[in-house]
Amino acid sequence: MNAIADKQFVDYIIEADWLAPVVPQRQLLEQHAIAVQDGVIVAIQPKNEIHRHFHAAQQLELDGHILIPGLINLHTHLGMSMMRGLADDVALMQWLQQHIWPVEQSFVAERFVRDGALLGCAELLQSGVTCFNDMYFFPQATAEAAIQSGMRAYIGLVVMDFPTKYAHDADDYLAKGLAIRDEWRDSDLIRATLAPHAPYTVGDKTFEQIVTYAEQLDLPIHLHLHETQQEVEESLTKFGVRPIERMRQLGVLDPRLIAVHSVAMNEQDLDLMQSHRVNVCHCPSSNLKLASGIAPISAMLKRDLNVGLGTDSSASNNRLDIWTEMRTAALLAKAQQQDAAALPAWQALEMATIHAARALNADSSIGSLEVGKRADICAVNLQHINSMPCYDPISQLVYACGREQVTHVLVDGELQYQKLSFQPGVYAGIEPTEIKEIVQLWQAKLKPFKAM
Numbered sequence: 001m002n003a004i005a006d007k008q009f010v011d012y013i014i015e016a017d018w019l020a021p022v023v024p025q026r027q028l029l030e031q032h033a034i035a036v037q038d039g040v041i042v043a044i045q046p047k048n049e050i051h052r053h054f055h056a057a058q059q060l061e062l063d064g065h066i067l068i069p070g071l072i073n074l075h076t077h078l079g080m081s082m083m084r085g086l087a088d089d090v091a092l093m094q095w096l097q098q099h100i101w102p103v104e105q106s107f108v109a110e111r112f113v114r115d116g117a118l119l120g121c122a123e124l125l126q127s128g129v130t131c132f133n134d135m136y137f138f139p140q141a142t143a144e145a146a147i148q149s150g151m152r153a154y155i156g157l158v159v160m161d162f163p164t165k166y167a168h169d170a171d172d173y174l175a176k177g178l179a180i181r182d183e184w185r186d187s188d189l190i191r192a193t194l195a196p197h198a199p200y201t202v203g204d205k206t207f208e209q210i211v212t213y214a215e216q217l218d219l220p221i222h223l224h225l226h227e228t229q230q231e232v233e234e235s236l237t238k239f240g241v242r243p244i245e246r247m248r249q250l251g252v253l254d255p256r257l258i259a260v261h262s263v264a265m266n267e268q269d270l271d272l273m274q275s276h277r278v279n280v281c282h283c284p285s286s287n288l289k290l291a292s293g294i295a296p297i298s299a300m301l302k303r304d305l306n307v308g309l310g311t312d313s314s315a316s317n318n319r320l321d322i323w324t325e326m327r328t329a330a331l332l333a334k335a336q337q338q339d340a341a342a343l344p345a346w347q348a349l350e351m352a353t354i355h356a357a358r359a360l361n362a363d364s365s366i367g368s369l370e371v372g373k374r375a376d377i378c379a380v381n382l383q384h385i386n387s388m389p390c391y392d393p394i395s396q397l398v399y400a401c402g403r404e405q406v407t408h409v410l411v412d413g414e415l416q417y418q419k420l421s422f423q424p425g426v427y428a429g430i431e432p433t434e435i436k437e438i439v440q441l442w443q444a445k446l447k448p449f450k451a452m
């Protein structure tokens with residue numbers, strides 16, 4: 001009998017020195033390999049066993065590397081990427097009123113969003129991010145950039161009660177968003193969320209409509225909530241209650257909700273989040289840079305709240321770099337608690353993977369390296385000056401590594417990015433010249449809006 005005939009033919013076998021599957025919790029496998037077929041992880045076995053059962057069209061032998069689940073950016077606005085560095089070191093309202101909103105009023109349209117989102121996808125992919133949760137105008141354009149890049153994307157169907165160049169009222173936002181959701185319904189990589197922008201830009205009636213759609217269509221709700229103390233004060237003046245209590249009254253608080261930021265929180269706010277099993281998206285760099293504050297993440301984790309990590313936009317961060325967010329989240333939690341054991345490395349990695357997947361109601365298919373899950377995989381070279389010597393690979397990932405150590409990124413079983421040593425990274429779907437051209441075009445147009 002032919003030995004090859006007994007073996008299952010697969011698309012990829014990827015071998016590495018270490019593998020951190022994230023589920024089971026804190027497991028670290030050594031000298032293992034993953035077999036991938038038709039976008040699915042079909043086996044995780046020791047290197048010396050896997051070849052007895054499988055032979056592959058392509059084999060990656062990644063010495064000195066660790067394989068981890070593709071990272072998930074749980075909150076971003078990729079369409080804003082052309083505004084990176086346009087206005088830094090200014091207060092939130094000045095930043096919005098004098099810089100961000102005038103640019104949006106002048107330029108936001110399909111092309112601006114698509115080009116910005118493509119730049120954002122390129123940055124995310126080279127950082128090992130395989131999935132992002134977005135919220136911005138012209139969401140169709142962001143979906144198109146994700147498809148070109150080969151990324152998995154949760155596209156926020158943004159809703160506000162104010163007219164913009166994208167839509168003239170809440171009904172118009174909803175109608176446009178739902179049409180986009182219908183158009184991408186059969187896509188393997190694109191999913192929709194309902195994305196009411198914030199309690200201060202969306203009225204009660206619109207929130208009620210959104211809750212009804214979320215239930216009918218089984219969609220997550222992606223919402224900025226309690227980003228600043230000012231937001232809380234204004235809600236008390238206008239509605240007589242804190243924003244989160246208003247959300248409770250309107251039926252928004254439930255396990256479908258991804259509450260982004262959640263910085264200005266008191267004990268009662270946390271009680272509400274816990275009793276309604278709300279998901280939180282922690283964006284530490286954006287909150288620090290805009291001087292919004294520090295979210296009480298340890299208190300949330302103690303209450304068993306599900307917390308993922310987001311970068312926010314590159315206009316307020318300015319890096320779409322989940323590695324920075326993992327490290328900053330861990331360091332802030334330790335300082336805040338005055339406890340060096342708070343938010344350990346393995347928990348930061350969970351926040352960037354399985355917890356974010358859970359927030360998107362996608363943890364049965366992504367967020368960990370397990371047989372049967374979609375093959376969203378990131379390979380990281382630990383044989384790098386940044387991370388030598390290596391006593392504990394998971395600790396190295398969070399405290400020492402940078403995104404430049406990411407060498408291979410697979411999304412849904414397709415190799416979408418790879419970087420061989422001493423060479424620039426190569427994308428399957430993005431030409432470097434295309435990025436250069438679109439950036440030159442927009443930089444010239446936006447330059448007059450630069451903060452002096």
Ligand SMILES: [Zn+2]
Binds near residue numbers: 075076077224260312
């Ligand atoms: Zn945001």
